[in-house]
Amino acid sequence: MRNVSDIIEQYLKNILLESPQGLVEIQRNDLADRFSCVPSQINYVISTRFTLEKGYVVESKRGGGGYIRIQRIQLPAQHAIHTHLHQSIGEEISQSAAEGLIYQLEEAHFLSKREACLMKAALSRDTLLLKLPYRDQLRARLLKAMLISLLATK
Structure with missing residues (x-):
């Protein structure tokens, strides 16, 4: 069974997919009411699952007419x-x-x-048993090599 955070995440992703602009504006309290949870649960989902590293830009305006705007960042075309x-x-x-x-x-x-999954396993700190900053440098070189190799074959 999925937890509330997973359900909220999927709901927001579905709205983003349906949006012609690729963005969604929500009110934290309305969403909390919809899923019978506290607003901090909404904050948690947005701050952990809609990050810049995962391809999202999040804007937040607090107050009476406050909102949260989530926008999906599109990756560049394959040639770039x-x-x-x-x-x-x-x-x-x-x-x-x-x-x-x-x-x-x-x-x-x-x-x-x-x-x-294979890439995450290979780049894990448990696999790369080196001290910082060497571990992060090696991870960067490995990640670039793997992605360039994989994407060149697609």
């Missing part, structure tokens, strides 16, 4: 993906940022679920 990867990854990347980028690529169907 190499530039995007080099800019996104840089010389080093943390595990959470790498996993966010892998998630974004999987959501955009550039990677299969299996490819994403």
Whole structure:
């Protein structure tokens, strides 16, 4: 059985898919009422599952007429993906940022679920038993190599 956070996340993703502009504006309290939860549960879902690393921009306005705006960021076309990867990854990347980028690529169907799982396992801090900053530097080089190889074959 899925938990409330999963249900809220899926609801918001479905609204985003149906939106011609690729964005959704919601009121935290209305959404909390809809799912019979507290507004902080909505904050949790948005702050953990709709991050920039996962391909979303979130704006929030508090107060009486407050809202939360979530917009999906589209990945560049495949011919520009190499530039995007080099800019996104840089010389080093943390595990959470790498996993966010892998998630974004999987959501955009550039990677299969299996490819994403393998990459996460290979880039894990448990696999890369090095001290910082060497671990983040190695992770960046591995991630770039894997993505360039995978995306070149698609």
